[in-house]
Amino acid sequence: MDENKKIIRVLIIMCTMFFVIVGYLTYIQIFRSKKLMSNVYNRRNYEIEERTIRGEIFDRKGVLLAHSEKKGSLYERVYPYGALYSHVIGYNSRIYGKSLLESTYNNHLLRTDRYSQVFGMVDRWSDREKYGNSIYITLDHQLQNLGGDLLKDKKGAIVAIDPKTGEVLALVSKPDFDSNVSWLEDNWRSMIESQESPFLPRATQGLYVPGSVFKVVITAGAIENGLDEQTFEDNGIIVVDGKEIRNSGGKVYGHIDIKRALAVSSNVVYSTLGIQLGSERLKELAGRFGLGKDIPFDIPTNRSVFSYDIMDQNDMAAVAIGQGKIMVTPLQMGMIVAGIANGGNVMAPSLVKSIISPDDKNIETMKPQILYNIMEKDVAESIKDMMKEAVQNGTGRNAAIEGVSVAGKTGTAENELSVKQKNKEHAWFIGFAPVEDPKIAVAVVVEYGGFGGEIAAPIARRIMKEYLEKSKE
Amino acid sequence: MLGKITYHKPINMVVFVNIIAYAFLIFKDKPYQWHALLMYCVVVTMICTVYCVIIKKKLGEGYLFLIVSMLLSIGIMMIYRLNPDRGYKQVVWSLIGIFVFFTSYYLYQKSNKWHKYTYFYIAISVILYLITFVFGTTINGARNWIVIGSYSFQPSELNKIIFIFFLACYFKNPDKLFIQKFHYDENVKIIVNRVLLMFVTYINIGFLVFQREWGITALFLLIYLVVLYVYGKGKYFFVINLALILPVAIIGYKFFYHIRVRVETWIDPWSDILGKGYQITQSLFAIGSGGFFGTGLGMGKPYLIPEVSTDFIFSAICEEMGILTGAAIVLLYMLLFYRGIKIVLSIRSKFERIVALGITVMIGIQTFIIIGGVIKLIPLTGITLPFVSYGGSSLVTNFITLGILQAISNCDFSSEGEFNG
Numbered sequence: 001m002d003e004n005k006k007i008i009r010v011l012i013i014m015c016t017m018f019f020v021i022v023g024y025l026t027y028i029q030i031f032r033s034k035k036l037m038s039n040v041y042n043r044r045n046y047e048i049e050e051r052t053i054r055g056e057i058f059d060r061k062g063v064l065l066a067h068s069e070k071k072g073s074l075y076e077r078v079y080p081y082g083a084l085y086s087h088v089i090g091y092n093s094r095i096y097g098k099s100l101l102e103s104t105y106n107n108h109l110l111r112t113d114r115y116s117q118v119f120g121m122v123d124r125w126s127d128r129e130k131y132g133n134s135i136y137i138t139l140d141h142q143l144q145n146l147g148g149d150l151l152k153d154k155k156g157a158i159v160a161i162d163p164k165t166g167e168v169l170a171l172v173s174k175p176d177f178d179s180n181v182s183w184l185e186d187n188w189r190s191m192i193e194s195q196e197s198p199f200l201p202r203a204t205q206g207l208y209v210p211g212s213v214f215k216v217v218i219t220a221g222a223i224e225n226g227l228d229e230q231t232f233e234d235n236g237i238i239v240v241d242g243k244e245i246r247n248s249g250g251k252v253y254g255h256i257d258i259k260r261a262l263a264v265s266s267n268v269v270y271s272t273l274g275i276q277l278g279s280e281r282l283k284e285l286a287g288r289f290g291l292g293k294d295i296p297f298d299i300p301t302n303r304s305v306f307s308y309d310i311m312d313q314n315d316m317a318a319v320a321i322g323q324g325k326i327m328v329t330p331l332q333m334g335m336i337v338a339g340i341a342n343g344g345n346v347m348a349p350s351l352v353k354s355i356i357s358p359d360d361k362n363i364e365t366m367k368p369q370i371l372y373n374i375m376e377k378d379v380a381e382s383i384k385d386m387m388k389e390a391v392q393n394g395t396g397r398n399a400a401i402e403g404v405s406v407a408g409k410t411g412t413a414e415n416e417l418s419v420k421q422k423n424k425e426h427a428w429f430i431g432f433a434p435v436e437d438p439k440i441a442v443a444v445v446v447e448y449g450g451f452g453g454e455i456a457a458p459i460a461r462r463i464m465k466e467y468l469e470k471s472k473e
Numbered sequence: 474m475l476g477k478i479t480y481h482k483p484i485n486m487v488v489f490v491n492i493i494a495y496a497f498l499i500f501k502d503k504p505y506q507w508h509a510l511l512m513y514c515v516v517v518t519m520i521c522t523v524y525c526v527i528i529k530k531k532l533g534e535g536y537l538f539l540i541v542s543m544l545l546s547i548g549i550m551m552i553y554r555l556n557p558d559r560g561y562k563q564v565v566w567s568l569i570g571i572f573v574f575f576t577s578y579y580l581y582q583k584s585n586k587w588h589k590y591t592y593f594y595i596a597i598s599v600i601l602y603l604i605t606f607v608f609g610t611t612i613n614g615a616r617n618w619i620v621i622g623s624y625s626f627q628p629s630e631l632n633k634i635i636f637i638f639f640l641a642c643y644f645k646n647p648d649k650l651f652i653q654k655f656h657y658d659e660n661v662k663i664i665v666n667r668v669l670l671m672f673v674t675y676i677n678i679g680f681l682v683f684q685r686e687w688g689i690t691a692l693f694l695l696i697y698l699v700v701l702y703v704y705g706k707g708k709y710f711f712v713i714n715l716a717l718i719l720p721v722a723i724i725g726y727k728f729f730y731h732i733r734v735r736v737e738t739w740i741d742p743w744s745d746i747l748g749k750g751y752q753i754t755q756s757l758f759a760i761g762s763g764g765f766f767g768t769g770l771g772m773g774k775p776y777l778i779p780e781v782s783t784d785f786i787f788s789a790i791c792e793e794m795g796i797l798t799g800a801a802i803v804l805l806y807m808l809l810f811y812r813g814i815k816i817v818l819s820i821r822s823k824f825e826r827i828v829a830l831g832i833t834v835m836i837g838i839q840t841f842i843i844i845g846g847v848i849k850l851i852p853l854t855g856i857t858l859p860f861v862s863y864g865g866s867s868l869v870t871n872f873i874t875l876g877i878l879q880a881i882s883n884c885d886f887s888s889e890g891e892f893n894g
Contacts, residue, residue: 004818006703007830011814014837018807021841022800024850028760029796036761041746041754044762044774 038106050074055109055132057089057101059141060167060353065089066102077102079179081141084148087173087201088139088299088351093181096188100201100299101137101351108133108355108363131358138167138353146466147172150459155196156427156446157203159334160463163432163441165368166338166347170463171331173202205302207327208445211413212265212395212452213428214322216340216383219262220375221285222273223382228258232269240317245271248412262386263394265410267321274320279311282319289336289374290346291326296371298351304328323414334443336374337430340383341407341438344375388435396431398457401465405435408460410452417448424448429456433464440467483536484524487543491517494550494770501771512553515564516546523571532578533883534816540809541860541875547802548861551790552782554771559782559863566865570872577876582884588824591642591650595673598635601628602680609684629681629689630870634877636677636693637831643670644704645824667710685731688842688856692835694718699834704827739852752778756785756847759792760799767795782863784855788847802861803844810837816882825881832874 028036036042053075057066066089068075077092079085090100098106109132147158151174160170175198177191178184184191191198200206222228236252238245247253247267253260261269274282286292286306295301307325308315318324331349339346348371355364375383387407390396396408408431417424427449432441442460449455495513499506520542527538545567553560581587605628610618619626643650648666657665674697681690698714705711725732734749742750742757755778762773775781775789782789791799813833817826836859843862846853857867 003703007814007817010699010703010830010834011811014810014834014841015807017841017845018803018810018837021803021844021848021850024848025760025791025796025799025803028757028848029765032757033761033764036758039754039758042758042762043777044758 034107037112049110051130052110053131054092055111055134055358057109058134058136059139059144060136060169061140062136063141065137065141076181081145082178082180083176084144085139086176086179087203088137088144088171089179090299091179091181091184093184096184101135104298105135105352105355108135111357133358133363134356136353136356137351138162138169139171139351140169140467142470143170143463143467144172146170147459147463148174148176150462151446154446154449155202156444156449157206157330158459158463159203159330159443160467161334161338161347161349161441163338163341163438164347166349166371167353167368168349168351169440169467171203171351173200173204173206201299202445202447203330204297204299205329206445207302207305207329208426208428208447209413209415210322210326210328210333211411211426211428212267212322213333213409213411213430213443214326214328215262215265215270215320216387216409216430217285217289217336218270218273218277218320219258219383219386220289220379221277221281222258223379224375225277225281227273227276228382231255231257232261232266232272234261234266234268236268238268238271238317240271240275241313243314245317245321259386259389262409263390265390265395270320271317274316274318275313277316277320279308279316282311282316283308286319286326288372290332290372291328295329295331295335295349297331297349301331302329304332322411330443330445333428333430333445334441335371337409337432337443338438338441339374340380340387341432341441342380343377344380345373346371384435387431391431395453396429396457398453399429399431399461399464401433401461401468404433404465404468406433406461406464407431407435408457410457412450412452415448423450425450425452427452427455429453429460431457431460431464433468439471440464483539484521484542487520487539487546488517490543491546491550494546497770498550498554508557509553512549512560512564516549516567519564519568519571520546523574526575527879531883533879534812536812537809537875537879537882540805540812544802544805544809544860547790547794547798548786548858548863550770551786551793551861552863554793555776555782555789562865563863563868566868569865570868573869574872574876574879577873578880581877581880587638587828588642588645591639594635594639594642598632598639598677601632601635602677604628605684606680626866629684629686630866632677633689633692633696633835634832634870634874637696637828637835639673640697640700640831641824641827644700644827647704647706671714682725682729686855687732687735688839688846688854691842691854692839692856695838696831696835699838700827700831703830735852735854739849742849752780752785753847753849753853755779756788757849759785759788760796760848763792763795765796767791767793767798769793780855783857784843784862785847786862787844787858790861803840806837806840806859809833813837813878816878820881820884822884825884829878829881832878835874836871 054068054077056064059065064080065085066077066079069078088100090098090102092098092102111130111132143160147170151158151172155174158170158172161168175196177198234253234256236247236250245267248265253264253266256266291304291306294303305327315324319326335346335349348369350366352366354362357363384407387409388405391399391406391408395410399406399408408429411428413426413428415426427446429452430443432438442463444456444460446455491513495509498509524538528535549560549563552563605619608619610620619628648663651666651669652662677693678690681693701711701714726736738749738753742753746754759775759778770793773792775792778785778788787799790802810833813829817829817833820826839856839859842854843856843858845851857864859871
């Protein structure tokens with residue numbers, strides 16, 4: 001009977017609707033509940049937090065970087081080094097919430113992870129104060145401290161990475177701010193409105209024109225396409241489509257090969273190479289080296305940008321010398337140079353080494369992972385050789401360390417200020433050491449600092465030297 | 474004697490759930506809450522007595538009340554946990570509900586002229602709406618409460634039943650209800666009938682929109698469509714009615730600020746989390762905090778949700794008893810729906826079939842609207858969760874419908890042998 005069939009259909013539809021509800025509930029629980037639990041507006045958290053002593057944070061060697069202290073009836077976060085880790089660990093305020101590692105690892109620091117979430121009852125039975133997990137990060141406090149001293153009042157960033165593991169050894173951003181709650185809550189307004197943007201973690205989110213450090217990327221493209229065999233005639237100036245491109249300081253290098261061109265950072269040669277490579281290959285190179293890709297990291301990062309659709313010859317020339325519409329984060333440049341040092345394999349950058357429970361059990365240890373490959377091993381070897389030359393006999397002389405072979409590349413990136421004023425370029429240096437067995441790779445940028453070889457290279461040198469000397473001990 | 478106390482009998486499971494819950498509530502905090510023991514005794518005695526009466530007196534379908542008693546128990550324990558005073562009141566309302574349940578059972582069986590009061594149904598529903606309109610008090614933005622002394626009740630709850638009876642009258646002989654005495658052409662008569670049917674339906678909906686009862690509006694519309702789908706003659710008439718929803722929805726969205734707000738907060742409650750999105754986000758926080766097994770009765774913080782014991786009781790249950798209990802509740806409603814449909818299929822009398830179908834669909838859709846609303850599956854509309862939410866008029870109305878369904882399941886209308894479908 002037609003009528004009964006229809007009734008059965010109604011039954012089926014209704015049952016489906018009920019199953020959709022059950023399915024959606026399960027979806028909320030599995031995929032959304034972590035976010036819901038940690039939402040700042042979820043007032044349930046405050047009470048969990050008040051009964052939890054937030055876990056401590058240590059550097060890779062066990063130096064205490066953050067802990068909680070009882071102030072009155074409540075616990076307050078204390079950062080013994082004030083501003084030094086403000087762009088890595090972040091802050092934890094009852095009023096302004098949490099940032100960076102304090103936010104990403106909140107569940108671990110409060111020990112409300114998977115286990116206790118699924119079996120919600122387990123740890124809510126007792127009213128006793130409970131301890132959170134401790135976190136060991138990959139940074140080396142001595143190196144970080146040195147980085148902070150070296151940049152001091154300059155604006156900029158330092159990124160130091162172990163090329164073989166991807167562990168970040170130093171991550172300095174300046175200007176910074178004291179992340180201790182008492183200072184933070186008093187100065188929040190003025191910080192927000194400050195033109196210096198002290199809240200911007202420059203190392204991971206600052207976007208800069210790369211300038212000549214981008215030439216290492218172009219070099220890889222040139223070698224892969226056999227463009228490194230030729231020699232060039234450098235007259236100090238080249239005219240592309242009616243527009244002049246000059247070498248820095250108007251120098252003329254004459255008859256040179258690509259190795260020498262990288263060492264002296266010849267804009268004439270690299271503009272030519274850019275045009276020879278053409279727009280498709282340039283786009284492919286940029287993509288392969290991570291521009292426009294998200295970096296999976298323990299704290300939020302910005303994507304480096306390569307914003308070209310159609311490129312004319314001028315654009316190709318500009319890109320080849322790291323100018324034009326490309327912007328990179330210091331972290332991105334650090335990963336590129338670490339990738340070269342590691343024979344073409346870029347390791348996934350990591351900031352957290354291990355997580356330890358209050359009863360000293362190892363909960364999680366991060367393992368090195370290859371993120372992507374940017375070049376063949378032999379291409380990497382050639383570039384290493386060229387970068388070594390740049391430090392020995394080129395623009396990067398100030399990065400040289402006695403008794404250690406250093407590879408590097410300087411950059412002096414033009415920007416909106418440098419057009420009007422002298423010595424207002426962004427000073428860049430990327431490099432690694434020792435060349436034969438790279439232990440540390442660095443990227444340094446000093447905003448409006450001037451020449452890369454004069455400003456950034458010495459900073460990189462100190463960082464590498466400090467790390468290598470210590471690791472020898 | 475001992476053999477009777479086993480898990481084989483479903484009623485024992487209901488009792489068992491109550492024992493666990495109230496034991497927990499009694500011993501959770503010192504000093505022990507002995508009031509909860511009293512609650513337990515009253516609830517269990519009530520449920521067991523009614524169940525025994527239904528079985529012993531052979532009042533038809535036994536499972537309906539079993540399912541409802543489980544829902545009722547969970548509702549009462551949750552309301553008691555949230556607010557003991559409301560818990561007592563809910564028990565009193567349940568007792569009244571049980572009384573109404575038996576009353577409506579006997580009244581429905583006494584008379585077999587229910588299908589003859591068409592005009593009475595129309596008149597009484599309009600009168601009820603007008604009473605609300607004139608004497609109504611606005612509570613929570615909906616002008617649908619009649620307050621007498623310290624009691625308040627919602628006439629629109631009663632109108633649901635009356636509307637279902639009206640639909641049953643109409644579809645008993647589809648399109649042959651009105652103007653049968655006049656000598657018009659048959660086709661004209663059919664059209665006039667259909668127009669009048671839509672007119673009555675939309676009068677109902679108009680009044681409800683006027684009261685800003687969006688949830689119940691949707692409920693009426695869906696009951697109407699389902700009954701029309703199953704019993705309506707002529708495909709086009711159903712399609713036209715279905716198609717009419719679209720312009721109605723668009724007009725509603727364009728001209729009613731309230732509807733727009735609801736849709737917008739449904740799509741993105743996070744942007745105005747302290748304002749319009751507050752209720753739904755608090756509800757989601759509760760559900761997310763519960764996990765699969767819940768925090769335990771009395772150990773979560775469901776009181777952070779506004780209107781937790783009425784509209785948002787499901788979120789509170791999910792937080793403290795877990796998503797698994799939430800899913801179990803949904804499955805209980807599904808079982809109830811299934812039993813209802815089974816009753817529909819087992820009886821012959823068309824009028825009773827339609828009434829039973831209407832009631833079953835009403836419970837099912839109402840459940841979907843409110844649970845879907847609080848978990849952000851569909852836009853949120855304030856409507857009660859049948860048999861679980863706190864509230865006298867909805868509980869009593871639900872027991873009336875249950876009584877009618879019970880009566881229908883045990884009537885002469887049921888077929889003697891197997892129904893040949």
